[in-house]
Amino acid sequence: MMNIIEVKELTKVYEGRKAVDSVSFEIKKGEAFGLLGPNGAGKTTTISMLSCLIPPTSGDAHIEGKSIIKEPIEVKKRIGVVPQDIALYPTLSARENLFFWGEMYGLSGRRLKEKVDEVLQVVGLTERSKDRINKYSGGMKRRINIAVGLLPSPKLLILDEPTVGVDPQSRTNILESLRKLNKGGLTILYTSHYMEEVEFLCDRVAVMDLGKIIAQGTQNELRLLAGKMDSLKISTIDEVQMRLVEVIKKVSETDEVKIADKAIEILTLQGRKVLPKIIELLGNNSIRIKSVEVEEPNLESLFLHLTGKELRD
Ligand SMILES: Nc1ncnc2c1ncn2[C@@H]1O[C@H](COP(=O)(O)OP(=O)(O)O)[C@@H](O)[C@H]1O
Numbered sequence: 001m002m003n004i005i006e007v008k009e010l011t012k013v014y015e016g017r018k019a020v021d022s023v024s025f026e027i028k029k030g031e032a033f034g035l036l037g038p039n040g041a042g043k044t045t046t047i048s049m050l051s052c053l054i055p056p057t058s059g060d061a062h063i064e065g066k067s068i069i070k071e072p073i074e075v076k077k078r079i080g081v082v083p084q085d086i087a088l089y090p091t092l093s094a095r096e097n098l099f100f101w102g103e104m105y106g107l108s109g110r111r112l113k114e115k116v117d118e119v120l121q122v123v124g125l126t127e128r129s130k131d132r133i134n135k136y137s138g139g140m141k142r143r144i145n146i147a148v149g150l151l152p153s154p155k156l157l158i159l160d161e162p163t164v165g166v167d168p169q170s171r172t173n174i175l176e177s178l179r180k181l182n183k184g185g186l187t188i189l190y191t192s193h194y195m196e197e198v199e200f201l202c203d204r205v206a207v208m209d210l211g212k213i214i215a216q217g218t219q220n221e222l223r224l225l226a227g228k229m230d231s232l233k234i235s236t237i238d239e240v241q242m243r244l245v246e247v248i249k250k251v252s253e254t255d256e257v258k259i260a261d262k263a264i265e266i267l268t269l270q271g272r273k274v275l276p277k278i279i280e281l282l283g284n285n286s287i288r289i290k291s292v293e294v295e296e297p298n299l300e301s302l303f304l305h306l307t308g309k310e311l312r313d
C-alpha cells in the first residue's frame, strides 16, 4: 500500500526548546493513524507543521509526494484540517457557516449545496442545521468544525483533539462518524490524549511525549511492547501507609508501584503470581480490600511503562 504521508525527522524549536524533536512516521492510504500523547507532547505543533501553518526548524514531510516546505499550496489542496477552534460566525446558522467556508474552498452552486448537505449528514446535524451557531453546544460546534474540514473532499483529514471538552453524545457521534469515514476510504490522522479513543479508531499509533515519538506500531505491536505487563489495581477501605508501599515494591516481580490514599496500582510482569502475595501483605497489615482489578496491557500501561507517568493530566 502507498504512503499518503511521510514525515521525516520533523523538528520545531521554540526558544531553544524542542517542541517537536525529530519526529518520523508514515501513514498508508486508507489508514486511521493516532498520535497519542499528554498535553504538551507536541501534537498540535506537529500537525501545524503538516498543515503548513508553521514552518519546521528542520526535517520535512511529504503528502502524496508534495513537500510541506517546497509545495505548501499542493499540500493544502490535499488535506482537511480540523483545529481545536475554527472561526464560526455565531449569529449565522450552521448551514450558512458551511456555505461561507465552502466558498472559501472554491465551491459554488449546486456542488456547494450538495457538499454542505453531505457533510451535515456525516456529522449528524442535518436537522439542526438551520439553528444559529450561538445556540449550539460545544460538542455540536466541534462537529461543525469537522464538517468544515470535510468540505474540500480531502484525501487526508487531520484532527486536533476533536473531543476535548465535548458532551458524551457528541463525542460518540464524532468517533463513530470518523470511523465510518475511514471505512469509506478516508485517511485520518487523529491526535488525542485519550487512549480509549485511539484504541477505538486507529489502526496504528504513535505515542508521543516531550516532543518525541517514544513508540509506534499497530495496537497489537504496542501491547507486545508493553511487555506482558499486567496492571493490578487494588482499592482499599483503609488508608494505605507509605511503609507498606516499600514492602510491596520489594515483592520480586513488581516493576512499578503507584499509590493513592486508598488505592494501589502495580505494573508487573506476572500479575497472577504477584497478586496473592500483595493480598497477603495487605492482610498482614490489617488493610481491608474493597476491590481488585487485573488489566491486560493497553496503551495507557505502555505509556506508563515507557515514561513513568500517566497519559492523563
Ligand atoms: N508558539 C509557541 N511558542 C513557544 N512554545 C510553544 C509554542 N507552541 C507550543 N509551544 C510549546 O511546545 C510544546 C508542545 O506543545 P503542543 O504542540 O501544543 O503540545 P500538545 O498539542 O501535544 O499538547 C509545549 O511545551 C508548548 O508549551
Ligand SMILES: [Mg+2]
Pocket (backbone or CB within 6 Å): 043, 044, 045, 160, 161
Ligand atoms: Mg494540542
